[in-house]
Amino acid sequence: MGIAERWSRRGGRQAGDEALIRSLYEEHGRSLLAYATRLTGDRAAAEDVVQETLVRAWKHADDMVNQKGSVRGWLLTVARNIITDRARARAVRPTEVAETPTAPPIQRDHAQSVVDSMAVLSALNTLSAEHRDVLVEIYYRGKSVTEAASTLGLPPGTVKSRSHYALKALRTAMAEQPAEVTR
Known part of the structure:
Protein backbone atom coordinates (compact mmCIF):
# COMPACT_ATOMS: atom_id res chain seq x y z
CA MET A 1 0.00 0.00 0.00
CA GLY A 2 1.42 3.37 -1.02
CA ILE A 3 1.49 6.68 0.78
CA ALA A 4 -1.48 8.06 -1.13
CA GLU A 5 -3.68 5.10 -0.14
CA ARG A 6 -2.67 5.29 3.52
CA TRP A 7 -3.22 9.02 3.59
CA SER A 8 -6.66 8.83 1.98
CA ARG A 9 -7.74 5.91 4.24
CA ARG A 10 -7.14 8.02 7.32
CA GLY A 11 -9.63 10.63 6.25
CA GLY A 12 -7.53 13.20 4.43
CA ARG A 13 -5.29 15.93 5.74
CA GLN A 14 -6.63 16.49 9.23
CA ALA A 15 -6.49 12.90 10.44
CA GLY A 16 -3.62 11.71 8.29
CA ASP A 17 -0.96 14.39 8.68
CA GLU A 18 0.94 12.61 11.40
CA ALA A 19 0.51 9.24 9.73
CA LEU A 20 1.73 10.66 6.42
CA ILE A 21 4.90 12.06 7.94
CA ARG A 22 5.54 8.86 9.91
CA SER A 23 5.13 6.71 6.83
CA LEU A 24 7.32 9.05 4.77
CA TYR A 25 10.03 8.85 7.41
CA GLU A 26 9.74 5.07 7.74
CA GLU A 27 9.95 4.47 4.01
CA HIS A 28 12.35 7.20 2.91
CA GLY A 29 14.07 8.55 6.04
CA ARG A 30 17.23 6.47 5.83
CA SER A 31 17.87 7.11 2.14
CA LEU A 32 17.00 10.80 2.57
CA LEU A 33 19.45 11.09 5.48
CA ALA A 34 22.18 9.27 3.54
CA TYR A 35 21.64 11.53 0.52
CA ALA A 36 21.69 14.71 2.63
CA THR A 37 24.77 13.54 4.52
CA ARG A 38 26.60 12.84 1.27
CA LEU A 39 25.73 16.32 -0.06
CA THR A 40 26.49 18.28 3.11
CA GLY A 41 29.31 16.21 4.57
CA ASP A 42 27.85 16.90 8.01
CA ARG A 43 25.50 14.52 9.83
CA ALA A 44 23.89 17.21 12.00
CA ALA A 45 23.24 19.45 9.00
CA ALA A 46 21.85 16.47 7.12
CA GLU A 47 19.43 15.74 9.96
CA ASP A 48 18.24 19.36 9.80
CA VAL A 49 17.72 19.00 6.05
CA VAL A 50 15.68 15.81 6.53
CA GLN A 51 13.54 17.53 9.13
CA GLU A 52 12.96 20.54 6.88
CA THR A 53 12.16 18.22 3.97
CA LEU A 54 9.52 16.43 6.02
CA VAL A 55 8.03 19.75 7.15
CA ARG A 56 7.72 20.81 3.53
CA ALA A 57 6.18 17.44 2.68
CA TRP A 58 3.63 18.02 5.42
CA LYS A 59 2.87 21.54 4.12
CA HIS A 60 2.48 20.28 0.54
CA ALA A 61 0.91 16.89 1.26
CA ASP A 62 -1.86 17.34 -1.32
CA ASP A 63 0.59 18.18 -4.09
CA MET A 64 2.91 15.37 -3.18
CA VAL A 65 0.24 12.66 -2.93
CA ASN A 66 -1.63 13.70 -6.10
CA GLN A 67 1.53 14.32 -8.12
CA LYS A 68 2.66 11.98 -10.84
CA GLY A 69 6.08 10.55 -10.25
CA SER A 70 7.76 9.07 -7.23
CA VAL A 71 7.47 10.40 -3.71
CA ARG A 72 11.12 9.57 -3.09
CA GLY A 73 12.13 11.67 -6.09
CA TRP A 74 10.05 14.56 -4.76
CA LEU A 75 11.68 14.27 -1.30
CA LEU A 76 15.21 14.03 -2.70
CA THR A 77 14.59 17.05 -4.93
CA VAL A 78 13.31 19.07 -1.98
CA ALA A 79 16.32 18.03 0.12
CA ARG A 80 18.73 19.00 -2.66
CA ASN A 81 17.00 22.38 -3.03
CA ILE A 82 17.23 23.03 0.72
CA ILE A 83 20.94 22.20 0.70
CA THR A 84 21.49 24.44 -2.33
CA ASP A 85 19.59 27.31 -0.70
CA ARG A 86 21.64 27.00 2.48
CA ALA A 87 24.91 26.94 0.54
CA ARG A 88 23.91 30.05 -1.40
CA ALA A 89 22.88 31.83 1.80
CA ARG A 90 26.25 31.01 3.38
CA ALA A 91 28.09 32.25 0.29
CA VAL A 92 26.38 35.63 0.51
CA ARG A 93 27.19 36.15 4.20
CA PRO A 94 30.67 37.24 5.21
CA THR A 95 32.78 34.38 6.45
CA GLU A 96 32.87 33.82 10.17
CA VAL A 97 36.32 33.88 11.69
CA ALA A 98 36.99 32.26 15.02
CA GLU A 99 39.52 33.74 17.37
CA THR A 100 42.77 31.84 17.41
CA PRO A 101 45.77 32.18 19.67
CA THR A 102 47.80 33.42 16.69
CA ALA A 103 45.21 36.09 15.82
CA PRO A 104 44.41 38.07 18.96
CA PRO A 105 41.03 39.79 19.18
CA ILE A 106 40.73 43.25 17.72
CA GLN A 107 41.93 45.83 20.18
CA ARG A 108 40.45 49.22 20.83
CA ASP A 109 41.35 52.23 18.75
CA HIS A 110 44.94 53.29 19.45
Missing part, protein backbone atom coordinates in the same frame (compact mmCIF):
# COMPACT_ATOMS: atom_id res chain seq x y z
CA ALA A 111 44.34 56.97 18.65
CA GLN A 112 43.93 57.87 22.33
CA SER A 113 47.25 56.23 23.20
CA VAL A 114 48.95 58.26 20.45
CA VAL A 115 47.47 61.47 21.85
CA ASP A 116 48.54 60.45 25.36
CA SER A 117 52.08 59.74 24.14
CA MET A 118 52.24 63.15 22.49
CA ALA A 119 51.04 64.81 25.69
CA VAL A 120 53.69 63.00 27.77
CA LEU A 121 56.45 63.92 25.30
CA SER A 122 55.33 67.54 25.39
CA ALA A 123 55.38 67.51 29.19
CA LEU A 124 58.79 65.79 29.21
CA ASN A 125 60.20 68.69 27.17
CA THR A 126 59.29 71.08 29.98
CA LEU A 127 61.45 69.21 32.50
CA SER A 128 65.08 69.92 33.21
CA ALA A 129 67.65 67.79 31.39
CA GLU A 130 68.63 65.97 34.63
CA HIS A 131 65.05 64.99 35.44
CA ARG A 132 64.27 64.03 31.82
CA ASP A 133 67.40 61.83 31.58
CA VAL A 134 66.48 59.92 34.75
CA LEU A 135 62.88 59.29 33.57
CA VAL A 136 64.03 58.20 30.12
CA GLU A 137 66.49 55.68 31.59
CA ILE A 138 64.08 54.24 34.17
CA TYR A 139 60.69 54.32 32.39
CA TYR A 140 61.47 54.43 28.68
CA ARG A 141 64.48 52.12 28.60
CA GLY A 142 63.24 50.00 31.54
CA LYS A 143 66.45 50.11 33.55
CA SER A 144 66.68 49.59 37.28
CA VAL A 145 67.83 52.40 39.55
CA THR A 146 71.30 50.83 39.76
CA GLU A 147 71.58 50.45 35.99
CA ALA A 148 70.34 54.01 35.40
CA ALA A 149 72.85 55.29 37.99
CA SER A 150 75.66 53.47 36.22
CA THR A 151 74.61 54.81 32.80
CA LEU A 152 74.21 58.40 34.04
CA GLY A 153 77.33 58.30 36.25
CA LEU A 154 75.33 59.20 39.38
CA PRO A 155 74.90 57.57 42.78
CA PRO A 156 71.73 55.42 43.07
CA GLY A 157 70.32 57.68 45.81
CA THR A 158 70.54 60.68 43.46
CA VAL A 159 68.73 58.74 40.71
CA LYS A 160 65.94 57.83 43.17
CA SER A 161 65.62 61.41 44.34
CA ARG A 162 65.63 62.84 40.81
CA SER A 163 63.05 60.31 39.63
CA HIS A 164 60.75 61.29 42.52
CA TYR A 165 61.00 65.01 41.77
CA ALA A 166 60.91 64.41 38.00
CA LEU A 167 57.61 62.50 38.29
CA LYS A 168 56.19 65.25 40.48
CA ALA A 169 57.21 67.89 37.91
CA LEU A 170 55.81 65.74 35.08
CA ARG A 171 52.42 65.47 36.83
CA THR A 172 52.35 69.24 37.24
CA ALA A 173 53.26 69.79 33.58
CA MET A 174 50.55 67.34 32.47
CA ALA A 175 47.94 69.07 34.63
CA GLU A 176 48.80 72.45 33.08
CA GLN A 177 48.26 71.22 29.50
CA PRO A 178 45.00 72.14 27.78
CA ALA A 179 42.20 69.58 28.29
CA GLU A 180 41.90 68.66 24.57
CA VAL A 181 45.57 67.61 24.44
CA THR A 182 45.37 65.23 27.40
CA ARG A 183 41.88 63.87 26.70
